[in-house]
Amino acid sequence: MLSKGVVYAKAQALSAGDPVFAAAQCRNYLSVDRCVACFDAGVSKLVNCTNANGYVIFDNCFIRYEDFDEFYTDPYFMMDGTGLQYLSCGNQSASQPTTFNQGVDGVLSNIRDATPKTSNFYVASTRQIISENATVYATTQCIANINQTICQTCMNTAYDKLTSCLPSTQGSFADMACFVRYSKTPIFDDNQITDISTVLKGHSSKLVAIVAAVIGGVVLFFLILVLWLFYRWKKSKKTAQGPSDLNGALYYNYKDLMLATDNFSQENILGKGGFGEVFKAILDDKNIVAVKRIQVQHAGGKEEFENEVKLISNIQHRYLLRLLGWSSEGSNLFLVLEYMPNGSLDRYLWGAQRGTLDWNQRYEIILGIARGLVHLHDEYHFKIVHRDIKSSNILLSDDFRPKIADFGLARFHPNDQSHVSTGFAGTLGYTAPEYALNGILSDKVDTYSFGIVVLEIISGRRSTELRPYGSSSTCFLLEDAWEMYENNKHTNVIDETLNLNKYEHEHATKIIEIALLCTMSPASDRPVMSEVVSMLQEGKSSAKIQLTRPTFIRYEDRRIRINHANPKDIDATQELHTDTKTITN
Structure with missing residues (x-):
């Protein structure tokens, strides 16, 4: 791209499992060599990322990749996590802060107004600061392919943030849509300055017309506002009552x-x-x-x-x-x-649609559930433990993308604590033993439940389905899978309705081992979900890891002790023979 003077490029890869969409942009003042060097530095950082998205922003360039392409035209569009906003102020102050602040404010306001109106959303400008006997260099660049409105919004934010740096002699701001920087140290050569005088003159000549339009627009605005309020009142869709802090619900x-x-x-x-x-x-x-x-x-x-x-x-x-x-x-x-048109996952495992999911669909469902749990545990502002991960709480979109549902039992988890003690709430057959028996709750409880769901997806069996195996009288799915693994027969766990080729068979076997890794006891032996995602993506087998058997809640255990403020016994096996049972406190 650089040989043609173009400093922005995008690419995509759709052939290897998950799609990948990427974009990169260098600052317009860079030479080819400096642009390539910045790009190489960014790639060296991103190759260590294991998430489905990532970005790096330097003073001279940015690189971003996602598993969706909407960010090409709307950089604020995010499916995973939240966007980045970065502000850096220098640690050296101007000797004459009053005049220096005025000069920097002037150049920043000029590039704020001019950049969205340029053809390439880029400006490089300077201003002489007489009292400092210095020149302030300022440059700004919006991401290519976006519209003028998005660029202007980012410019306004950048101006507000950077003026708070004053009287610092340098500062830089970046978010997903733009980059702005000022400094007493030269950023670009004098022959690279952008002529924005025409743009700024056009801006000022329209001021009177804008004021007149605003006055007329105010009247129209209030008329529209009255009609809108009447419409909302008639539809009765929104109210001020109920839970607060809702995000658009x-x-x-x-x-x-x-x-x-x-x-x-x-x-x-x-x-x-x-x-x-x-x-x-x-x-x-x-x-x-x-x-x-x-x-x-x-x-x-x-x-x-x-x-x-x-x-x-x-x-x-x-x-x-x-x-x-x-x-x-x-x-x-x-x-x-x-609305999820394909309903819940369990109907495709042992319900009316049993046997209709191929191996690739099952793998993508497994990976999607894992990514959803990573977001809850690591990417949200607080750690959230779902507490009720099971096949009936996994819903499928029209393209069989999984979505974790039913957050009625979910709880915030203090990030500085390994676990908390609480009353049991969940579904027997999916719940980790340390939580079901002793009320010890951590994110590893979700890891355990995820392992059970993976075994269900691969086997097409319910976790509570009893099956005779070997010397044992009867086994639930987890115990059955562990006995098969210990006898090197865990390929027998794979659903008989799947017609796997050699590669798929080996892949499924490795995923079984990862599932068993998620169910190990004690809980500290289990991986966190971000590690699980890495293993799933890399197809890494746990063969080199010494797996330890979990604590089984066995068929003959007639009663499970639940710890409450007022402890009591709950007979949990009556329904455990045929179906799962949800218990809450």
Whole structure:
């Protein structure tokens, strides 16, 4: 690209599993050699990344890659985590701060106004500071391929941030859309200065017309505002009541949900669980959504509902189910969620659609669940433990992308603590033994549950399905898989409906070993989910790792001790023979 004077390029790779989309851009004032050197430095940092996205921003260039391509035209578009904003102020102050501040403010305001109006969203400018007997160099560059509005928004932010650096003699700002820098040290050659006088003159000559337009626009704005408020009042979709700190989730009137679900008819039921029913609904006569009706079964039910609303509304990730809205009127509690046309994962493992998922689809589902858990554990502002990872809580989109659902039991976890002690809440058959038996909760509880789900995906068997094997009388799935592994027969775990070639067979075997690694005891022996993602992507086998058997909650164990404020025994095996049982506190 540099041989043609172009400092921005993008590329994509679609042939090797997950798609990868990348973009890179050098500052316009760089020579070819300096641009290549900056690019090489960025690549050397990014090759160590294990996530599905990554970026590096230097003073002279930036590189970014994602597994989606929307960021090409909207750099703020993020599916994983949150965007970057970077501000650096120098540690040396000007000797004459008043005049220096005025000079820097002038050049920064000029490039702020001019950059979005240039053809390449780039400006290099200077200003003489007489009192300092110095020249201030300033340069700015918006990412290529974006629109003028996005560039201007970033310029405004950069100006506000950098003026806070004054009277520092240098500063730089960067986010996903632009880069701005000023310094008393030369950044570019004098012959590389951009002539922005024409742009700035055009800006000032339009001032009177803009003021007049604003006055007329104010009247129009208030008219539109009145009409909009009337429309929102009539639709009764939003309210100020209920949980706070919601990220764009709408409040829905109970009557609207009744209408959208045809009075919660049996024909619209998508599924049933321990907390209620899920209905298919059509809102505004066009949008298909899922409406989850929450049944308050105990005193803490309303609190759990509000917990789920707050959690889902603030978490945005491609592998986590998105909350669209909610409703709370008396005992009527509802979540409005994005609709997953392929339903839950369990129906494809042992339900009506059993045997229809091929190996590649199963692997992508496994990897997607793992990435969703990495976001909860490591990429969100707080560590979140889901506590109820199971196949029925994994929903599938129309292209079989998995989304983790049902955050009613999820809990924030202090980042500075290895674990917390709490009452048990989860599903027997998926829950880690240290949590089910002793109430010890950590992110490794989700790791254990993930391992069980992986075994279900590969085997097509329920975790609580009993099967005779070897010398044992009966075995649940996990114990069965461990006995097979110890006898080097764990390939027998693979679902018989899968017709695997040699490579797929070897791949599936390695994934089984990773699943067993996730279920080891003690919990400290299990990997964190970011390590699991790396192993899944690299196809790394755990053969070189000494696997240790987990603590099995065996069939003959008639009672499980649950630790509460007032301890009591719960007979957990009555339903454990045939299905999983959800217990909450």
